[in-house]
Amino acid sequence: MTKNLEQLYIDQIFERNVPGITNILLKKTIGIAGLGGLGSNVAVSLVRSGVGRLLVADYDRVEPSNLNRQFYFLEDIGKKKTEALSVYLKKINPGLILETNWIKLSRSNVCDIFKKADLLIEAFDKAEEKAWLIEAWSECFPKKPIIVASGLAGYGKTEILKIERSGNIYICGDGMSESSMGLNAARIAIVANMQANMAIELLVNSE
Numbered sequence: 001m002t003k004n005l006e007q008l009y010i011d012q013i014f015e016r017n018v019p020g021i022t023n024i025l026l027k028k029t030i031g032i033a034g035l036g037g038l039g040s041n042v043a044v045s046l047v048r049s050g051v052g053r054l055l056v057a058d059y060d061r062v063e064p065s066n067l068n069r070q071f072y073f074l075e076d077i078g079k080k081k082t083e084a085l086s087v088y089l090k091k092i093n094p095g096l097i098l099e100t101n102w103i104k105l106s107r108s109n110v111c112d113i114f115k116k117a118d119l120l121i122e123a124f125d126k127a128e129e130k131a132w133l134i135e136a137w138s139e140c141f142p143k144k145p146i147i148v149a150s151g152l153a154g155y156g157k158t159e160i161l162k163i164e165r166s167g168n169i170y171i172c173g174d175g176m177s178e179s180s181m182g183l184n185a186a187r188i189a190i191v192a193n194m195q196a197n198m199a200i201e202l203l204v205n206s207e
Contacts, residue, residue, distance in 0.1 A: 010095045014050050021204050026052035028203045031117030033105055033133055034058055035081040037183060038149050039123030040071035041192035042199075043085060047092045049200055054089070055117050057101035058082055069185040107132050111140035119202060121195055122148040125179070134169060142168070147198050149173050152191040154181040161190060163198060170198050 014022045030051055032039045035058035043054060062076040062084055076084040082100035089096055101113055110133060114120055120137055124130050130148060137146045151174035160174045172194040 010093060013093060017050055021200070022050045024204050024207050025050040025200065029053040029055060029117050030199055030203075031055040031114035031120040032057070032123055033110065033114070033120060034123035034125070035070075035085055036060070036066065036123060036125060037069040037185075037188040038152070038192045038195065039121065040081070040085055041189050042121050042123060042196045043089060044071050044092070045193050045196035046199065047089050047096055049196065050093075051200075051203075052095075053097040053099075055099045055101070055114055056082060056085070057103055057105050057113055059102060059104040069183055069188045105133070107136045110136050115140075117144070118206075119145040119147065119199055121199060122146060123192075123195075138167075138169070144168065145170060145199075145202050147172065147195045147202075149191050149195060151175040151177045152188050153177040153179045153183055155184040155187055158187075158190060161187075161194065163194060170202075172198065 028051055030046055032043055032054060035043065035056055039056070039058065043056060046054065058081045060081050062072045062079050062081055064077055066072055067074070071088065072084055080102050082102045086098055086100055089098060103109070105113070122130055122133050124133060134146060134148060145168045147170045149172050154177050157174065164171045173191050
């Protein structure tokens with residue numbers, strides 16, 4: 001696809017976008033830590049919304065049990081999540097600037113990997129990982145937002161899902177449901193899109 005045809009295609013993708021936000025979002029960079037149920041769905045929504053650059057990181061491969069809630073398909077089983085998801089994101093917007101990192105994130109490397117991001121989406125599974133990610137990001141970039149998820153298991157009870165703020169930390173979910181309740185695609189997608197929507201709001205309002 002030539003550059004001119006690619007630009008024409010991109011213009012057509014976003015012609016129904018909210019007026020005034022496309023040119024803002026195309027200049028923005030969002031980091032996503034984890035590409036599971038939250039991260040993969042957040043990434044898709046952000047690309048469809050017009051975000052121009054994503055920095056993503058994950059160290060997992062696609063497993064059959066992922067397919068009930070994550071943006072992968074049968075043919076992706078065994079593939080690196082970073083590689084599998086990048087194919088779909090580029091199919092949505094071939095002009096997307098995408099940096100993938102197949103790496104195990106840690107307190108010592110997260111700031112360097114996501115240093116170019118305007119904000120970070122936390123999409124980890126474990127509470128202890130969420131905690132150190134928030135701490136590390138807040139220490140390195142105290143003025144940059146981080147959008148996290150807490151309490152997304154189970155089904156129904158959409159009315160108790162909310163977004164709470166503490167400084168530059170935005171927490172999406174119900175804040176209490178445990179993963180032992182089981183993971184349902186619909187509820188996880190709602191929280192993932194709450195994260196994506198919050199990111200868009202913050203980036204657009206920052207302009």
